[in-house]
Amino acid sequence: MGEFELIRRYFAAAPCAQAAEGVALGIGDDCALLDLPPGEQLAVSTDTLVAGVHFPDACEAFLLGQRALAVSASDLAAMGATPLAFTLALTLPCADEDWLRGFADGLALMAAACGLALVGGDTTRGPLSLTLSVFGRVPRGQALTRSGARPGDLLCVGGSLGDAAGALPLVLRERRAAARIARPLLERYWAPQPQLALGQALRGSATAALDVSDGLLADCGHIARASGVALLVERERLPLSAPLLALLGREAAQACALGGGDDYRLAFTLPPSLLPAFQRDWPELAVIGRVEAGAGVQLLDAQGLSLDLPAGGYQHFGATHD
Amino acid sequence: MGEFELIRRYFAAAPCAQAAEGVALGIGDDCALLDLPPGEQLAVSTDTLVAGVHFPDACEAFLLGQRALAVSASDLAAMGATPLAFTLALTLPCADEDWLRGFADGLALMAAACGLALVGGDTTRGPLSLTLSVFGRVPRGQALTRSGARPGDLLCVGGSLGDAAGALPLVLRERRAAARIARPLLERYWAPQPQLALGQALRGSATAALDVSDGLLADCGHIARASGVALLVERERLPLSAPLLALLGREAAQACALGGGDDYRLAFTLPPSLLPAFQRDWPELAVIGRVEAGAGVQLLDAQGLSLDLPAGGYQHFGATHD
Structure with a gap:
């Protein structure tokens, strides 16, 4: 043998x-x-x-x-x-x-x-x-797809973003950090928790959903394209974890949240009337924007003004997106 | 992009x-x-x-x-x-x-x-x-598995064996042959025809089945082990194609049929009473042995005497079985 x-x-x-x-x-x-x-x-x-x-x-x-x-x-x-x-x-x-x-x-x-x-x-x-x-x-017929987002829906994510991307320099040993910062971030990189229960709970409620793997902005682009709508992302509403903020500061943490894949949080669109029930059961859920008529993804600052989108999607560990 | x-x-x-x-x-x-x-x-x-x-x-x-x-x-x-x-x-x-x-x-x-x-x-x-x-x-419940062969069943294959193994030296350009010989053998190697219709027809009739991919003797061993029976293979009943016989002669062609994988013919066990109907609809089907109480695989010569099994299973293109 x-x-x-x-x-x-x-x-x-x-x-x-x-x-x-x-x-x-x-x-x-x-x-x-x-x-x-x-x-x-x-x-x-x-x-x-x-x-x-x-x-x-x-x-x-x-x-x-x-x-x-x-x-x-x-x-x-x-x-x-x-x-x-x-x-x-x-x-x-x-x-x-x-x-x-x-x-x-x-x-x-x-x-x-x-x-x-x-x-x-x-x-x-x-x-x-x-x-x-x-x-x-x-x-049958109840799977969450990317194609049902409608103007007026809220754009939500299932929890903090950017942790896995922030952990990458630690994974590659290019950078060191105190254990109380490094440990939770490495945990998010190596043991992402698929949001299975949230996904099942969203059946019949969310109008579109996916898991953030290419990077939030790129993935929002997938929903916008499949649904034929525009997605508006409000930068100041991105949920950022305390260890990520401690490691990188606010600006770099936001960049990780917008461009970083590998978080495997759910991103989804939800009619506003359904939000309170989900907020009660999923305290980590965050509203990060909304759906409007139109096309593509817009990034907004605290005043609601449009910001330039960062170039390129998420780079995996290696040099290419693939 | x-x-x-x-x-x-x-x-x-x-x-x-x-x-x-x-x-x-x-x-x-x-x-x-x-x-x-x-x-x-x-x-x-x-x-x-x-x-x-x-x-x-x-x-x-x-x-x-x-x-x-x-x-x-x-x-x-x-x-x-x-x-x-x-x-x-x-x-x-x-x-x-x-x-x-x-x-x-x-x-x-x-x-x-x-x-x-x-x-x-x-x-x-x-x-x-x-x-x-x-x-x-x-x-439900009608899939053909490897585990139902019973003493008294016939051992059958869906068509000629050894063609793909015989074609290997041609694939690797280690050997040449006239087109009338090389073409059908290379066709069997590069475009094996999954026996889908035969498999579906055998539901409810065959007691065990698999596709020959590890080599006939090795695959018969899988059925024998899963079913808790002995499989007897009669060497002189192996169906050999004319091009394979022309390329290799009888003895080497038999070795290809016994040890060669990559043929993707079905091998299956069938109660004798069901054979005639299948022989009518599948003229290429061949009976190559029988199931007995016991364990393992025996290779028999024309007189029904037991032969030594060739050592080792099928070698894929590369050097290892894996």
């Missing part, structure tokens, strides 16, 4: 690969089989993370496993879907047992937190990269 | 990404949405192909696109599932327009042949590799 066959057996025996609701057949046959409750649709998303592009080559395996699954699960949150299962295609230069154990542990922790069962995948030899496909279920 | 964003738009506009039955929402949002008819289950399979391991670095993009999707769709055939959709995670060192056009054309041809719609994925920069996830639907 080859070392990669051993890896496949290792994952097949992992806790996250065991019996789970909705999984009729897991790892070990030509396909996995999933059950959907009557009246529900399947939500599917696929993401690839490449070493040196989406994460540092030398990063800790545990953190990588945790973060990779969170990034994918966040797409389910953005659709208001209930997590069901995932597949993992892992390409590795060699079979290092310590690395694998760490990676599988990180993966299992996030899988348990999200309610996702590992149902299949592939392990191959090659330069380090991961492709995850996640599956969720959502009542 | 980066070049990789352009690639994403290129795929989103491809014919295979357009409206299809069962696809409620395709490319362009955080998730795709799939509809399943009441009473059906979703079948999912994920495969990764890495350049230099699963296909030659320098291979034609059109052939790669075609073959990659066929390999994945074959897993749906093995479960008796009806194809629905797929996602493509493509990692590329650079955005070469000619390469992309060729690849997308090959992919689209196989997608149309299989009835698969492209519903999502990712394009990233890095060493060339592909991960495909395919989705199919199958009536």
Whole structure:
């Protein structure tokens, strides 16, 4: 038996690969089989993370496993879907047992937190990269999409923005900070919490939604384009965490919040009448702007005057946006 | 807009990404949405192909696109599932327009042949590799698995074996042959035809099934283990194509049929009473052995005497089994 066959057996025996609701057949046959409750649709998303592009080559395996699954699960949150299962295609230069154990542990922790069962995948030899496909279920016709924002809606986000982008120099060890500042920011980078419960709660209420992964302004552009509306973002209303402000100061923190991806907060549009109920249940929710007739994204200062948009979208760890 | 964003738009506009039955929402949002008819289950399979391991670095993009999707769709055939959709995670060192056009054309041809719609994925920069996830639907409880073979069943395959393995020296240009021999063999390697109709027809009849991808003997081992039975393979009953026999002679052709993967024929077990109906509708179907009580795989000669099993499973293009 080859070392990669051993890896496949290792994952097949992992806790996250065991019996789970909705999984009729897991790892070990030509396909996995999933059950959907009557009246529900399947939500599917696929993401690839490449070493040196989406994460540092030398990063800790545990953190990588945790973060990779969170990034994918966040797409389910953005659709208001209930997590069901995932597949993992892992390409590795060699079979290092310590690395694998760490990676599988990180993966299992996030899988348990999200309610996702590992149902299949592939392990191959090659330069380090991961492709995850996640599956969720959502009542037919109730998925949150990017295309329903209407003039008069409020623009909201599910919590503080910019923390992950602010953490990047710490991740890359280009900068140091006191533990009380560094720890929460690194936590936001390495263990983003997909806002699954918020996404499900927003079904039938939010008119459009996505998870902030390309950077807030770029992602607002996606909603504006898909919905055929203009989105106005008020810079002074961006929710900024205390550690981010302490690390960078207000101006640089705002820049991280506007341009930084990797936060995996939900951004969504909501009729104003529905806001109070959500504010009560989700105290971290922040209104950051509004929807108007028109096109594109505008950034406003405290006086409501239009500001120039910063150039370019979010740069991932590597040099390119891709 | 980066070049990789352009690639994403290129795929989103491809014919295979357009409206299809069962696809409620395709490319362009955080998730795709799939509809399943009441009473059906979703079948999912994920495969990764890495350049230099699963296909030659320098291979034609059109052939790669075609073959990659066929390999994945074959897993749906093995479960008796009806194809629905797929996602493509493509990692590329650079955005070469000619390469992309060729690849997308090959992919689209196989997608149309299989009835698969492209519903999502990712394009990233890095060493060339592909991960495909395919989705199919199958009536609840009727999927073909590896675990139901019973003593007394016949062991069958859906057509000639060993052609793809026999073609490998031609693929690698280590060997030449007359066009009448080379052409059909190369066709079998580059454009395997997933036996989707046969798989669907076998639902409710075959007791176990898979697609031959690791090599016949290795794959028979999977059925034997999952079903808790012994599989007896009769060497003289292996169906060998005329071009393979012409290229290699009988003995080497048999070795290709026993050890070669990449044929993507279905192998399955069938109660003898059901054989005649299938033989009428599938003239290429061949009985190659039988199921007995016990464990493991035995290879028998023309006299029914047990032969030593060849060592090792199928070697893919590269040096390792993985």
